[in-house]
Amino acid sequence: MSESQLWRTVDGYFADRLLTDAPDEALTAALRDSDAAGLPPIAVSPVAGKLLQLLAQVRGARHILEIGTLGGYSTIWLGRALPPDGRLISLEYDPRHAEVAVRNIARAGLDRQVEVRVGAALDSLPALADENPPPFDLVFIDADKVNNPHYVEWALRLTGAGGLIVLDNVARGGRVADPDNTDPDVVGTRAALDLIGSHPRLTGTAIQTVGAKGYDGFALARVLA
Ligand SMILES: C[S@@+](CC[C@H](N)C(=O)[O-])C[C@H]1O[C@@H](n2cnc3c(N)ncnc32)[C@H](O)[C@@H]1O
Numbered sequence: 669m670s671e672s673q674l675w676r677t678v679d680g681y682f683a684d685r686l687l688t689d690a691p692d693e694a695l696t697a698a699l700r701d702s703d704a705a706g707l708p709p710i711a712v713s714p715v716a717g718k719l720l721q722l723l724a725q726v727r728g729a730r731h732i733l734e735i736g737t738l739g740g741y742s743t744i745w746l747g748r749a750l751p752p753d754g755r756l757i758s759l760e761y762d763p764r765h766a767e768v769a770v771r772n773i774a775r776a777g778l779d780r781q782v783e784v785r786v787g788a789a790l791d792s793l794p795a796l797a798d799e800n801p802p803p804f805d806l807v808f809i810d811a812d813k814v815n816n817p818h819y820v821e822w823a824l825r826l827t828g829a830g831g832l833i834v835l836d837n838v839a840r841g842g843r844v845a846d847p848d849n850t851d852p853d854v855v856g857t858r859a860a861l862d863l864i865g866s867h868p869r870l871t872g873t874a875i876q877t878v879g880a881k882g883y884d885g886f887a888l889a890r891v892l893a
Pocket of ligand 1: 740765
């Protein structure tokens with residue numbers, strides 16, 4: 669068995685034993701319909717989706733911001749963590765992805781709590797800030813990695829003390845630690861990590877992961893007072 673097959677098998681083993689709450693057909697259907705619509709298979713894995721949900725629950729999140737919706741798979745995991753009066757806004761550049769996501773989110777029964785906004789996140793974020801929304805309790809950043817430092821800055825601006833920022837795909841197969849790698853996605857991710865490490869209002873860490881999606885990692889930051 670190859671290394672990646674082993675990671676996939678163990679992910680399946682964990683999912684079988686731990687993702688045992690009421691089976692969520694909407695999540696399975698979201699992946700199926702995203703695939704059928706030709707969306708790339710780059711949603712978070714089921715075990716990572718559950719981690720996002722647990723983080724939102726531990727934080728007691730009532731307001732969640734997601735940057736990078738794709739077909740709404742992670743959106744549904746996060747949306748399920750919201751209390752009845754909670755709200756999630758998800759930003760997506762590609763109208764085709766957003767269209768699929770909106771259908772998936774509606775089938776999950778989350779359409780009254782979840783809003784997908786179409787456009788480049790760096791345009792949507794200032795518009796969102798102009799609305800003076802209540803501080804977000806959790807921000808999940810999972811879009812174009814080149815803009816990661818800007819997204820962390822916006823997340824900081826739009827969250828209150830105790831807010832959580834989750835930044836996905838930070839290991840990038842180890843490329844993040846290769847100083848010779850000048851891929852803009854890697855450079856953007858490095859800059860976001862530097863910002864988390866150096867900003868006086870942020871404290872954070874990063875964890876490498878292997879699993880069904882290969883070798884990568886995520887960073888977790890907490891907003892200080
Ligand atoms: C990795 S996928 C998101 C996966 C999703 N969070 C999940 O786990 O189900 C990244 C998404 O970000 C979107 N995206 C890329 N650039 C963007 C931008 N500038 N603004 C908003 N969304 C963007 C892509 O179209 C894609 O749908």
